[in-house]
Amino acid sequence: MSEPLRFRGGGFVTRPKPISSCLAGLAVVAIWQAVASAGWVSPVFLPSPAGIARALAEMALSGQLWRHLAASLQRILLGFALGSAAGLAFGLALGLLSHARAAGLPIVSALFPIPKIALLPLFILWFGIGEPSKVATIALGVFFPMAIATYSGVDQVPRTLIRMAQSFDVPTHAVVAKVILPGALPGILSGVRISASIALILVVAAEMIGAEFGVGAFILTAGNLMRTEDLLAGVCLLSILGLAVGFLVSLAERRLLAWR
Amino acid sequence: MRLIVERVSHGYGALEVLDDISLTVEEGEILAIIGPSGCGKSTLLGILGGLLKPSKGRVLTDGSAPEGSLNPITYIFQDFALLPWRSVAGNVAFALEHRRLGAREREARIDEVLAKIGLRDFASALPRQLSGGMRQRVGIARALAVRPAILLLDEPLSALDAQTREILIEEFLALWLAHRTTAVYVTHNLDEALRLADRVCVLSRRPGRIREMVAVDVGRQDRTPARLAPLRERLWRSIQDEARAADREYV
Structure with a gap:
């Protein structure tokens, strides 16, 4: 007696379902709007999505949005540039030099878990309440993940590629530039992704502790004045900023790591 | 160019890998090195090309590289080592x-x-x-x-499937016949060794010593499986006990 063979499963392989993604997003906003419109919750506690959009548009038109955004972006960019450049150099040394690794790795590992915002009061003592203390906090927050990502990226470059280069008598500086750095790039870029989100967290926290302008300062002020629509408009701005950074890193990965 | 290995021993810490290896790779020959896994074949090849410093002994080159040679001693790697x-x-x-x-x-x-x-x-x-x-x-x-004046091949076909390996052996042989570059060919594949080599150096289990040096006295155009069978039999007898023992060892 013959029987059709039973299909036993495909190994839980997931497929992209773009329509479900869009519908889920729309549903969340629609339910939120419906709850707010029905008047079940006071707008002070939960403003409607339309209200937040209006607040965002007003901010953009009055020029407030750009002023706060510019202040935050400036701090992020400066802190990120300083922290990632130093982290890259330090991570490269950790990955390449036995002495640097022996001396530096325990120190980096010990300091990495400290939430860097805890050091802001110290930096305010050192540098004053102005920009340098905020930039230093961000730079330090970016430094550690970048150093560790670079170090592990260097460590993951296949030994045999380095031996190959040495077997062709390629000079050391060229081995670093042409084998180790490109080979470590996937690790370095994932470090960029992590440290960019850390920079975003730190800039908001630092601005809430003491700043006139900046998205963090704007959110704190709106909260103190119970202007919940403005508060959430600021939060939306941060979400957009985070998504934009993630998009840029993905773009860099697609272009620079096309060989994978 | 000839390559002269003088009393080379090597170890990693307490682990002895190579013990007192002396051999000469003659100009224009292919010397195959076979042996059970973990016998130090790859370590020896690393020493031959200056990628490893032997604990004892030395390696000398003798003769001049061909005109236009940029890297007299050149490797071909098992995992290809491409960027x-x-x-x-x-x-x-x-x-x-x-x-x-x-x-x-x-x-x-x-x-x-x-x-x-x-x-x-x-x-x-x-x-x-x-x-x-x-x-x-x-x-x-x-x-x-x-x-190159000397080619060092580290199990170059091990990562390939059997058919591709067959094709590449023939291509490599045709290329080699055109250049006759001195070559050291490390493999664990007896057939590869017998098809390509002038001499086969059999290493013992760790620590690797030279067990025997077998000349392949069949012309390269006559190396059919039937003609090579007696040599293959002899080599297999020489290594099979150790290969079995190596297989049952902790790595």
């Missing part, structure tokens, strides 16, 4: 970039070896787009581009 972010031509170029060589001469050399190996149509392909056999052809092209 995945560089094209086929870029990988060959990597071996030439740090040499006193004009851009035109470099391009000419790249073009010449790619044509010779049948890779010209794949010059701009990335390694990930190529089959294992094609990747190793790139490794061979890169090695030939520097016009």
Whole structure:
């Protein structure tokens, strides 16, 4: 007696379902709007999505949005540039030099878990309440993940590629530039992704502790004045900023790591 | 160019890997090195090319490299060792970039070896787009581009499937007959060793010692499985007990 063979499963392989993604997003906003419109919750506690959009548009038109955004972006960019450049150099040394690794790795590992915002009061003592203390906090927050990502990226470059280069008598500086750095790039870029989100967290926290302008300062002020629509408009701005950074890193990965 | 190995021993800490190896690789021969896994074949090859410092003993070269040789002792690797972010031509170029060589001469050399190996149509392909056999052809092209005096091959066909291996043995042999470059060919495959080599050096289990040196006294054009069978039988008898023992060892 013959029987059709039973299909036993495909190994839980997931497929992209773009329509479900869009519908889920729309549903969340629609339910939120419906709850707010029905008047079940006071707008002070939960403003409607339309209200937040209006607040965002007003901010953009009055020029407030750009002023706060510019202040935050400036701090992020400066802190990120300083922290990632130093982290890259330090991570490269950790990955390449036995002495640097022996001396530096325990120190980096010990300091990495400290939430860097805890050091802001110290930096305010050192540098004053102005920009340098905020930039230093961000730079330090970016430094550690970048150093560790670079170090592990260097460590993951296949030994045999380095031996190959040495077997062709390629000079050391060229081995670093042409084998180790490109080979470590996937690790370095994932470090960029992590440290960019850390920079975003730190800039908001630092601005809430003491700043006139900046998205963090704007959110704190709106909260103190119970202007919940403005508060959430600021939060939306941060979400957009985070998504934009993630998009840029993905773009860099697609272009620079096309060989994978 | 000849390669003379004098009383080389090597260990990693307390682990002895090679014990008192002396041999000479003669000009224009292929010397195969076989032995059970973990016998130090790859360590010996690393020492021959200056990628490992032996704990004891020394390696000497004798004779001059051919005209235009940029890297007298050149490896072909088991895992191909291609830079995945560089094209086929870029990988060959990597071996030439740090040499006193004009851009035109470099391009000419790249073009010449790619044509010779049948890779010209794949010059701009990335390694990930190529089959294992094609990747190793790139490794061979890169090695030939520097016009080596001595080729060190570290299980070059081990990562390939049986059919590709067969094709590459024939291609390699044809290339070798045209150049007759001195070569050391490390393998654990008896057939590869017997098809290619002038002499087969059998290493013992760890610590690796030279067990015997077997001359393959069959002309390269006559190396059919039937003609090689007695030698194969002899080599297998020489290594089988140790191969079985090595197989049952903790690594």
